[in-house]
Amino acid sequence: MAVAEEPGPGPRRLNVNVGVLGHIDSGKTALARALSTAGSTAAFDRAPQSRARGITLDLGFSCLCTALPPRLGPGHLQFTLVDCPGHASLIRTIIGGAQIIDLMMLVIDVTKGMQTQSAECLVIGQIACQKMVVVLNKIDLLPEGKRQAAIEKMTKKMQKTLENTKFHGCPIVAVAAKPGGPEAPETVNPLGVSELIEVLKSQAYLPSRDPSGPFLMAVDHCFSIKGQGTVMTGTILTGSVSLGDNVEIPALKVSKKVKSMQMFHTPVTYAMQGDRVGICVTQFDPKLLERGLICTPESLQTIHAAIISLKKIQYFRGALQTKAKFHITVGHETVMGRVMFFSPAPADFNKEPLDNAFDFEKDYLYQEEYLSKDSKASDENKDNDQTGEQLPKQQWALVEFEKPVTCPRLCLVIGSKLDTDIHANTCRLAFHGVLLQGLEDKNYTEIFLPKLKVYKLKHKEGQVERVIDDYSVIGRSLFKKETNIQIFVGLKVKLSTGEDGIIEGGFGQSGKFKIRIPDGLKPDTKALLTVASKKKSRAGKGDAAKEDDSTKTESAQPVAISLLFKRYVFDTQKKMIQS
Ligand SMILES: Nc1nc2c(ncn2[C@@H]2O[C@H](COP(=O)(O)OP(=O)(O)OP(=O)(O)O)[C@@H](O)[C@H]2O)c(=O)[nH]1
Numbered sequence: 001m002a003v004a005e006e007p008g009p010g011p012r013r014l015n016v017n018v019g020v021l022g023h024i025d026s027g028k029t030a031l032a033r034a035l036s037t038a039g040s041t042a043a044f045d046r047a048p049q050s051r052a053r054g055i056t057l058d059l060g061f062s063c064l065c066t067a068l069p070p071r072l073g074p075g076h077l078q079f080t081l082v083d084c085p086g087h088a089s090l091i092r093t094i095i096g097g098a099q100i101i102d103l104m105m106l107v108i109d110v111t112k113g114m115q116t117q118s119a120e121c122l123v124i125g126q127i128a129c130q131k132m133v134v135v136l137n138k139i140d141l142l143p144e145g146k147r148q149a150a151i152e153k154m155t156k157k158m159q160k161t162l163e164n165t166k167f168h169g170c171p172i173v174a175v176a177a178k179p180g181g182p183e184a185p186e187t188v189n190p191l192g193v194s195e196l197i198e199v200l201k202s203q204a205y206l207p208s209r210d211p212s213g214p215f216l217m218a219v220d221h222c223f224s225i226k227g228q229g230t231v232m233t234g235t236i237l238t239g240s241v242s243l244g245d246n247v248e249i250p251a252l253k254v255s256k257k258v259k260s261m262q263m264f265h266t267p268v269t270y271a272m273q274g275d276r277v278g279i280c281v282t283q284f285d286p287k288l289l290e291r292g293l294i295c296t297p298e299s300l301q302t303i304h305a306a307i308i309s310l311k312k313i314q315y316f317r318g319a320l321q322t323k324a325k326f327h328i329t330v331g332h333e334t335v336m337g338r339v340m341f342f343s344p345a346p347a348d349f350n351k352e353p354l355d356n357a358f359d360f361e362k363d364y365l366y367q368e369e370y371l372s373k374d375s376k377a378s379d380e381n382k383d384n385d386q387t388g389e390q391l392p393k394q395q396w397a398l399v400e401f402e403k404p405v406t407c408p409r410l411c412l413v414i415g416s417k418l419d420t421d422i423h424a425n426t427c428r429l430a431f432h433g434v435l436l437q438g439l440e441d442k443n444y445t446e447i448f449l450p451k452l453k454v455y456k457l458k459h460k461e462g463q464v465e466r467v468i469d470d471y472s473v474i475g476r477s478l479f480k481k482e483t484n485i486q487i488f489v490g491l492k493v494k495l496s497t498g499e500d501g502i503i504e505g506g507f508g509q510s511g512k513f514k515i516r517i518p519d520g521l522k523p524d525t526k527a528l529l530t531v532a533s534k535k536k537s538r539a540g541k542g543d544a545a546k547e548d549d550s551t552k553t554e555s556a557q558p559v560a561i562s563l564l565f566k567r568y569v570f571d572t573q574k575k576m577i578q579s
């Protein structure tokens with residue numbers, strides 16, 4: 001989605017949604033105001049709709065109309081400015097705003113440079129936006145003699161900050177949206193705004209638009225027009241809509257017929273992805289909906305849990321741990337959720353990622369935490385695992401929500417720790433990803449999770465206690481005294497000397513057990529064990545009780561037994577599986 005273009009004859013009209021994001025008090029609203037004032041020529045219609053939309057301006061939507069840049073041909077270009085809040089507590093709103101914009105303006109107070117929420121906005125931009133322009137605001141606060149030098153210094157600093165982001169080399173423009181600050185009279189002209197408009201025009205790009213798939217629209221304002229009905233204005237996120245279609249307001253579980261539509265104050269019969277439209281329906285109280293989604297009936301899912309593919313956000317300090325709770329933004333909603341991370345099974349570590357589906361046929365490896373360069377688990381992998389040198393190309397999480405959420409399929413997911421102290425100067429955004437599978441059934445733990453083949457690798461170590469004959473030994477220290485050894489009967493074990501064995505059953509009362517060695521013990525192993533047994537019995541002389549106490553004589557036995565099996569996390573029977 002990028003630029004909306006009105007279909008049909010007449011001069012070309014394009015819409016670009018421009019987000020205004022940045023740290024609190026950096027001057028976003030002042031900038032949106034300065035831009036829209038500069039753009040409000042006679043072309044700015046004074047129709048009742050537009051006056052009704054005047055309320056929208058205060059809510060953060062305003063508009064700047066200009067001519068199309070020559071490379072896009074003759075016609076009109078409309079920038080819809082989406083003024084986002086800056087306060088840390090409103091980050092959910094910011095994430096929602098970022099998902100409807102084509103171009104982001106990151107507003108920086110030139111006297112302060114990057115601040116905590118500037119950095120968070122930059123992270124959100126990298127996840128949700130294609131293009132960015134950095135605006136250094138409040139240059140009037142720089143002493144005139146040193147102004148140019150200070151701007152250049154901050155410009156360099158910003159270039160460095162952006163170096164390793166997808167926005168490296170993006171335009172950086174210096175302005176004063178409201179020279180003199182709040183007390184300055186309205187007549188004081190902003191600085192640098194016409195240059196900024198030229199830069200915005202240079203960044204406007206032609207749409208890659210796709211009318212397929214269900215219709216989904218982010219509504220930013222809803223109002224009634226006497227004698228007409230209720231108008232919902234917003235940006236079409238996916239699909240298309242035609243006159244007469246039914247659209248659902250999922251939050252209210254009602255459907256309404258599209259009675260009329262307008263784009264750029266002109267009636268239209270059809271609109272698609274990227275378009276900014278007003279949709280008129282009847283018999284709907286505008287007070288019931290302020291912001292929200294409307295869509296093709298029943299195209300959204302309401303889910304209790306989800307499987308997502310995810311990536312850690314590199315600026316997030318600390319590990320992403322299984323069982324931890326995060327604020328999870330799913331599409332345009334945010335709820336608490338608990339996560340369980342898993343990776344490909346080692347054999348699939350280098351498989352190319354599957355971006356928009358989840359393969360239920362495959363086995364996956366449970367992870368205590370998301371594997372990243374600095375995670376503990378990946379250190380362990382490096383030692384134990386041949387494949388562990390590098391990280392898997394894709395990782396997933398099962399997310400279980402505290403309450404159900406309504407969202408589109410394959411929507412954006414962002415996990416954050418919003419309970420972090422907002423003065424802590426740290427990035428609260430932890431991971432981002434794509435929702436691959438939503439679990440709509442309330443009983444998903446019984447119905448669905450057993451199909452999810454995530455396993456844990458279990459490893460138990462014990463020792464050979466003594467030899468019975470060439471084909472059997474007694475083992476110990478593998479099980480606790482109270483363990484029911486019966487369930488382990490038939491499992492394969494390996495001796496540290498190389499022989500394969502099979503657990504045959506318990507032996508005595510103290511967790512000891514008998515192992516059959518189908519190919520027989522090697523002579524060397526037998527010798528080793530016989531010598532060790534003799535030594536042990538000599539050491540134990542005169543203290544019969546000691547010999548039975550398996551834990552105290554551990555070091556005396558040179559041959560170890562290892563038992564390796566997998567167990568699926570959601571297998572209710574807790575079966576132990578060996579390959
Ligand atoms: N001196 C000076 N002050 C400015 C400029 N732009 C904005 N301000 C002042 O900075 C303060 C914050 O401006 P806003 O536009 O409300 O900032 P904001 O980024 O929208 O703030 P939030 O929406 O709360 O995050 C106000 O007092 C503005 O008058 C500027 O260019 N120069």
Ligand SMILES: [Mg+2]
Binds near residue numbers: 028029085
């Ligand atoms: Mg503001």
